[in-house]
Amino acid sequence: MPLPQSVVAGRKTFRAWLLFLALAALPAAGGALPFWLRLPEGVSSYSGRIDTLFRLILWITGIIFVVVEALLLFFLFRYRRREGRRAHYTHGNNRLEVIWTIIPAVICVILALLSRRSWAEIKQQMPKDAMPIEIVGEQFAWNIRYAGPDGKLGTADDVVTLNQLHFPVGRPVVATLRSKDVIHSFFLPEFRVKQDAVPGMSTRIWFDAMRVGHWEIACAELCGLGHYRMKGFVTVETPEEFEKWLAEQAAQPGQAASAAQEKQGS
Numbered sequence: 001m002p003l004p005q006s007v008v009a010g011r012k013t014f015r016a017w018l019l020f021l022a023l024a025a026l027p028a029a030g031g032a033l034p035f036w037l038r039l040p041e042g043v044s045s046y047s048g049r050i051d052t053l054f055r056l057i058l059w060i061t062g063i064i065f066v067v068v069e070a071l072l073l074f075f076l077f078r079y080r081r082r083e084g085r086r087a088h089y090t091h092g093n094n095r096l097e098v099i100w101t102i103i104p105a106v107i108c109v110i111l112a113l114l115s116r117r118s119w120a121e122i123k124q125q126m127p128k129d130a131m132p133i134e135i136v137g138e139q140f141a142w143n144i145r146y147a148g149p150d151g152k153l154g155t156a157d158d159v160v161t162l163n164q165l166h167f168p169v170g171r172p173v174v175a176t177l178r179s180k181d182v183i184h185s186f187f188l189p190e191f192r193v194k195q196d197a198v199p200g201m202s203t204r205i206w207f208d209a210m211r212v213g214h215w216e217i218a219c220a221e222l223c224g225l226g227h228y229r230m231k232g233f234v235t236v237e238t239p240e241e242f243e244k245w246l247a248e249q250a251a252q253p254g255q256a257a258s259a260a261q262e263k264q265g266s
């Protein structure tokens with residue numbers, strides 16, 4: 001006895017979804033992205049985990065995008081206006097609507113579960129033995145405050161630099177992020193760090209570097225006319241080089257006074 005029409009159609013839909021999921025999962029599992037979508041090099045110890053999630057989401061949304069646009073074009077062409085054909089009114093198809101609501105919901109829940117641990121480790125738990133610093137955004141610069149010779153942040157011997165972020169390789173940095181005026185976004189692309197600096201709020205973030213080098217800080221929030229030049233510089237160096245640099249900064253005339261002034265103003 002031949003199978004009813006609806007069962008055949010159901011099986012076809014199921015097979016199509018299986019094929020889609022395999023298509024989405026395979027390249028993502030292989031960590032592949034086409035060359036024109038290459039990410040910048042990953043420098044922090046968690047950049048690889050962020051990239052895996054990013055690629056997975058990009059493949060899933062990318063394939064859905066292509067399928068949806070292709071269907072849109074197909075239906076536009078298939079049901080175009082033609083002489084003698086009357087439009088007919090339809091309420092849609094309940095079963096289809098349930099399917100295309102449940103599948104994205106399941107995908108979202110799976111993605112949330114997959115990223116849960118990384119989110120906790122990167123955004124919620126601050127590492128111990130980290131170097132504390134303070135970063136204050138303003139139109140249009142980053143003020144970065146380091147603990148001075150007394151090793152404590154928030155004292156008169158703090159070292160304050162403009163747009164110069166230095167830290168030693170291999171040691172995590174916990175930064176307290178603030179803003180003086182409008183919302184800025186502290187962005188270190190190679191470290192996979194992006195966090196809003198919101199006036200009136202202190203937000204803690206952490207990052208580290210697996211190798212020495214020079215990179216850039218960007219502001220990822222349109223914060224005013226000078227937004228484009230709100231650029232800073234990251235220097236990751238050996239612990240000895242970092243100590244030397246910090247001592248040099250502390251010895252600069254006016255540094256202590258400006259640190260104390262900053263403190264009063266903040």
Ligand SMILES: [Cu+2]
Nearest residue numbers: 184219223230
């Ligand atoms: Cu900004």
